[in-house]
Amino acid sequence: MKYLFIVLLTFFLAVGFHSCSSDIDINAPWTDITVVYGLLNQNDSIHYIKVNKAFLGDASAYEMAAISDSVNYKNIDVYLYKINTSNGGHDTVKTYIFKDTVMDKESGTFATDNNIIYYNTEALITSSESNNIEDYTFALKIYIPQYDKNVTASTKLISKLLVSRPNSYQPTITLKGISDYSVEWTSTEGAKLYQLILGFHYYELTATDTTEHYLEYPTSTKISQTDLGGEDMKQTINGGTFFQYLASNIEANPNIKRIVKEECLDFIFFVGSTDLNTYIEVSSPSNGIVQEKPAYSNINGGIGIFSSRFNKSIAGKELDQRTIDSLAISPLTNGLNFENYANTLNFWATINVGN
Structure with a gap:
């Protein structure tokens, strides 16, 4: 579900590699360049920081990128400090020490072995601090002993x-045919990037088994005009487009009957900071005649991005009768064998009795 995370990581690798190739004078003395990637989210149970080094050598960049020693540091220290800045103060109230681990990585240009990432599992915000999150700044410090260098x-x-x-006063959602459903929210201070994911739960029934399934429908990214907060924003979901997405991502099989789960819709919001939005905008390909774009980084002593994101879910919304009947008979989705509303109600009653 972490679409923003995945998209940014793609941009990060692209701009990091580009910076190494175009901004470094290959005839200049060797310089260590640290590349940092990290997004903090107080809702995450594990917090990750990715630290790599840019590289120069006699071999081709693609050959060196495939060697983990070319991109990884050895024995570095990664710390995060929580600083209370309320009332003009600057008091460090907690220190987080990040440990290193090796995570699986998909094959590609960069080395897949020894993919080192730094992590910490402690909560960023306690329950007593949750109403005053804006009072805290999180400062990252990376110490590289080999070069006596701080990033x-x-x-x-x-x-x-x-x-x-949606809200608590609206228990059911209409998404049939050409109808539109408008999701509405207010922008928040310090953020500019917003994306909604619609999660869809349903059952599949065969002659021998009943299984629950889940599919995510990503919507386009929305960007607020400012990062001051208070701006009315919305994302429109078209019923026909949603049906088409289901048809394209669920396999039609005459031997499988499908039934919508009673509380079938989850509205999942991902929010990105102003720095994150700037990084993505600067890192994206140019559509104009001038292809060269300025690099963006908020890392002191290195390059990359250290910022924040946020997620919120409104789960368990129901589709209304008209939408469930439309799923069953629409030319877009009738091949998926979704049951009509009457049969769906009977199935729900059976499930509820079983529970």
Whole structure:
């Protein structure tokens, strides 16, 4: 579900590699360049920081990128400091020590073996601090003993997201045919980047088994005009487009009957900071005649991005009767064998009795 994370990582690798090739004078004395990637989210149970080094050598860049020793440091220290800046103060209230681990990585240009990443599992915000998240700044410090070098960055967390639609007064959602459903929220301070993912739960029934399934429908990214907060924003979901997505991502099989789960819809919001939005905008390909774009980094003593993101879910919304009947008979989805509303109600009653 972490679409923003994945998209940014793609941009990060691209701009990091580009910076190494175009901004470094190959005839200049060797210089260590640290590349940092990290996004803090107080809702995450594990916090990750990726630290690599840019490289120069006699071999081709692609050959060197495939060697883990070309991109990894050895024996570095990664710290995160929580600083209370309320009332003009600058008090460090907690220090987080990050440990290193090796994570699996998909094959590609960069080395897949010894893919080192740094992590910490401690909570960024306690329950007593949750109403005053804006009082805290998180400062990253990476110490590289080999070069007696400090790399630093800092970020605020994104504190909240106010969603006005859907709400508790609207138990069912209409998404049939050409109808549109408008999801509405208010932008939050310190953020500019917003993406909604619609999660869809359903059952598959065969002659011998009943299994629950889940599919995510990503919507386009929305960008607020400012990062001051208070801006009314919305994302429109078209029923026909949603049906088409289901048809394209669920396999039609005459031997499988499908039934919508009673609380079948999850509205999942991902929010990105102003720095994150700037990084993505600067790193994306240019559509104009001038292809060269300025690099963006908020890392002191290195390059990359250290910022914040936030996620919020409104789970368990129901589709209304008209939408469930439309799923069963629409030319877009009738090949998926979704049951009509009457049969769906009967199945729900059976499931509820079993529970």
